[in-house]
Amino acid sequence: MHTLSFGRGDGRCHGEGLRVKKDNLRKKVSIVGSSNVGTSVIFNSLTGAYVTVSNSPGTTVNVASGQATIEGEEFEVVDTPGMYSLLPISEEERVTRSILLEEKPAVILQVVDAKNLERMLPLTLHLIEAGLPTILDLNMMDETEVAGIEVDVKRLEEELGIPVVATVATTGRGMENLRRRLGEYVASQSCVAQI
Ligand SMILES: Nc1nc2c(ncn2[C@@H]2O[C@H](COP(=O)(O)OP(=O)(O)OP(=O)(O)O)[C@@H](O)[C@H]2O)c(=O)[nH]1
Numbered sequence: 001m002h003t004l005s006f007g008r009g010d011g012r013c014h015g016e017g018l019r020v021k022k023d024n025l026r027k028k029v030s031i032v033g034s035s036n037v038g039t040s041v042i043f044n045s046l047t048g049a050y051v052t053v054s055n056s057p058g059t060t061v062n063v064a065s066g067q068a069t070i071e072g073e074e075f076e077v078v079d080t081p082g083m084y085s086l087l088p089i090s091e092e093e094r095v096t097r098s099i100l101l102e103e104k105p106a107v108i109l110q111v112v113d114a115k116n117l118e119r120m121l122p123l124t125l126h127l128i129e130a131g132l133p134t135i136l137d138l139n140m141m142d143e144t145e146v147a148g149i150e151v152d153v154k155r156l157e158e159e160l161g162i163p164v165v166a167t168v169a170t171t172g173r174g175m176e177n178l179r180r181r182l183g184e185y186v187a188s189q190s191c192v193a194q195i
């Protein structure tokens, strides 16, 4: 008998009738966001140089994946093609949807441009309603501050009921906090199953 730690992916734990696929044992962080919000800069910051880019099977859509050590644990990080909604319109969105729903990442890191928060929150709500384990990253905080927009991160976190962090991916501001919250979130979701 092996003792195995893993995250179910929906924030809840149970042990009955549980089947774990082999490729689900490695924890994944899937980064999502609409175009040009900084997902690739965040992906590069988390993974460093260990990156492979491959076509999603049966499509021409490129998906970058790499390794990251977060709070002492190895993760596979995936930079998904831009998406606006869980209802897919483009091939890119279909690929991202299937990464989120079929590959069951331990964490979905939704990156938004904090200047345009209102336009980007509908996807956050879709992810939460779908029961997906979501962390919200308010990126581009530098431009947001220059534009005179104030975002109450704590309040947003309380209202949404998920972890919310603020970053400036290009300078690294907030990235340590992001790593810490990612690590804490995964640890909080882990179950111990006997298989
Ligand atoms: N000022 C500022 N610029 C940023 C920040 N994060 C990313 N950028 C810049 O925004 C642009 C887009 O960043 P990417 O990481 O390529 O964004 P993306 O979401 O991967 O974009 P696509 O893959 O093309 O959809 C780049 O020019 C980055 O240098 C940030 O926090 N502040």
Ligand SMILES: [Mg+2]
Binding pocket: 039, 040
């Ligand atoms: Mg990109």
